[in-house]
Amino acid sequence: MTDLGPLVPRRRDMHPVPYDPEYKTSVTRSPRWPLLSMESTPSEETGPRFGHSLIGPLDNNLILNWSKDGTGAIGERILMHGRVMDEFGRPVPNTLVEIWQANAGGRYRHVRDTYFAPLDPNFGGCGRTLTDDQGRYQFLTIRPGAYPWPNRANDWRPMHVHISVFGHSFGQRLITQMYFEGDPLINLCPIAATVKSRSQLDALVAPLDLSMSRPLDYLAYKFDIVLRGRRQSMFENKLEGM
Amino acid sequence: MVQPLNTLVETASQTGGPYVHIGCIPTFAGLGAVYPEDLGLRAIEPGAAGEAITITGEVIDGTGWAFRDALLESWQPDANGKFAGQAGADPQVNGFARFAADKDTGLWTLRTVKPGRVPTRDGRMQAPHISIWIAARGINIGLHTRIYFDDEDNSTDPLLNRIEQRPRAQTLIAKRSAPGEYRFDIHLQGAAETVFLDI
Ligand SMILES: [Fe+2]
Numbered sequence: 001m002t003d004l005g006p007l008v009p010r011r012r013d014m015h016p017v018p019y020d021p022e023y024k025t026s027v028t029r030s031p032r033w034p035l036l037s038m039e040s041t042p043s044e045e046t047g048p049r050f051g052h053s054l055i056g057p058l059d060n061n062l063i064l065n066w067s068k069d070g071t072g073a074i075g076e077r078i079l080m081h082g083r084v085m086d087e088f089g090r091p092v093p094n095t096l097v098e099i100w101q102a103n104a105g106g107r108y109r110h111v112r113d114t115y116f117a118p119l120d121p122n123f124g125g126c127g128r129t130l131t132d133d134q135g136r137y138q139f140l141t142i143r144p145g146a147y148p149w150p151n152r153a154n155d156w157r158p159m160h161v162h163i164s165v166f167g168h169s170f171g172q173r174l175i176t177q178m179y180f181e182g183d184p185l186i187n188l189c190p191i192a193a194t195v196k197s198r199s200q201l202d203a204l205v206a207p208l209d210l211s212m213s214r215p216l217d218y219l220a221y222k223f224d225i226v227l228r229g230r231r232q233s234m235f236e237n238k239l240e241g242m
Numbered sequence: 243m244v245q246p247l248n249t250l251v252e253t254a255s256q257t258g259g260p261y262v263h264i265g266c267i268p269t270f271a272g273l274g275a276v277y278p279e280d281l282g283l284r285a286i287e288p289g290a291a292g293e294a295i296t297i298t299g300e301v302i303d304g305t306g307w308a309f310r311d312a313l314l315e316s317w318q319p320d321a322n323g324k325f326a327g328q329a330g331a332d333p334q335v336n337g338f339a340r341f342a343a344d345k346d347t348g349l350w351t352l353r354t355v356k357p358g359r360v361p362t363r364d365g366r367m368q369a370p371h372i373s374i375w376i377a378a379r380g381i382n383i384g385l386h387t388r389i390y391f392d393d394e395d396n397s398t399d400p401l402l403n404r405i406e407q408r409p410r411a412q413t414l415i416a417k418r419s420a421p422g423e424y425r426f427d428i429h430l431q432g433a434a435e436t437v438f439l440d441i
Binding site for chain 1: 263277281318319327328378380382383400404430437441
């Protein structure tokens with residue numbers, strides 16, 4: 001088996017701070033002591049792989065995957081698409097991408113969400129897909145509504161889609177959120193603000209992508225995802241293709 | 243000026259939020275029927291070789307509260323130290339599991355087999371362990387840790403030996419409570435704070 005090399009260490013300054021008093025729940029759920037840093041081992045370099053047999057035909061179509069009679073979810077129709085790649089720009093093919101989101105009114109289908117925006121009987125709010133051989137993925141969904149949440153007295157989440165990506169290594173595991181270009185709530189959100197690097201926060205905002213929008217049907221937003229890479233060097237492991 | 247590096251930066255993490263279960267274990271979350279079953283229901287299938295074990299525990303916040311909305315994932319090799327997908331790996335061992343704190347008690351349970359030993363990149367043997375990843379509301383970037391076992395020889399494990407404050411190594415070691423049963427509590431803060439990994 002080719003040694004793809006150790007995982008590139010995470011740049012923690014490019015990630016959210018674990019402790020941020022403006023996001024109140026993080027105060028009691030952030031470790032206080034330093035993380036233990038070590039070079040990756042096979043425990044982190046390997047990871048679960050999922051096959052096409054897992055994925056149902058409507059799994060990446062949130063407009064239809066909860067509908068009982070094909071009516072479709074209420075809301076602004078959106079194609080969400082992009083590529084999963086590593087830090088070296090290599091595509092990450094055949095990896096599982098899962099998403100979840102609120103409905104068009106900003107309400108989740110969850111027993112603990114008591115916001116009075118109504119549930120949509122045709123919208124569940126989750127989807128999944130595998131990236132193709134180029135690392136590309138697509139979801140058809142509706143634009144989620146902004147919603148209020150109990151934090152500071154008047155906090156609202158910007159429109160967002162939650163995203164979970166596996167990559168090929170357990171050490172690449174990532175959950176993040178996609179925001180939408182032009183949403184004024186992004187700059188007011190204490191969760192978005194846990195990312196202190198402005199360029200890294202900007203990278204969580206999907207641009208409107210008219211090139212992939214389908215006339216008279218849906219708008220498109222592009223969201224590329226970068227996972228940790230594997231360091232290949234002729235002094236410690238065999239280079240791919242050499 | 244210098245040449246551009248042209249490398250990319252890893253996408254910033256964001257919290258999984260309070261409804262992470264909708265996306266990752268929708269049947270558990272009450273959505274039902276959107277997928278045939280939730281991903282990662284079983285770390286092993288019937289007939290997996292090795293010692294069957296059950297690990298239970300809580301995820302405890304800085305106030306001492308075992309919170310109810312934690313989502314955990316585990317990844318491990320089979321009883322011979324082979325990961326799923328590697329040549330010779332036990333086909334009955336998925337190695338991956340997803341499980342959640344109980345919404346009433348905060349307790350989570352992992353049923354699996356005791357993992358075999360896996361060497362580091364430079365050939366040192368690691369003690370048997372299960373890799374754990376935790377996501378939840380208030381956790382801005384997923385927490386990696388490991389479960390070791392108190393009935394194994396952990397004395398030469400490279401990761402455990404990097405922990406300078408020796409008592410803290412105990413936070414990574416599951417305690418056997420009965421044959422095949424272990425307890426492993428995860429403390430996010432406090433004197434018993436679990437060692438989390440940057441690995
Ligand atoms: Fe959300």
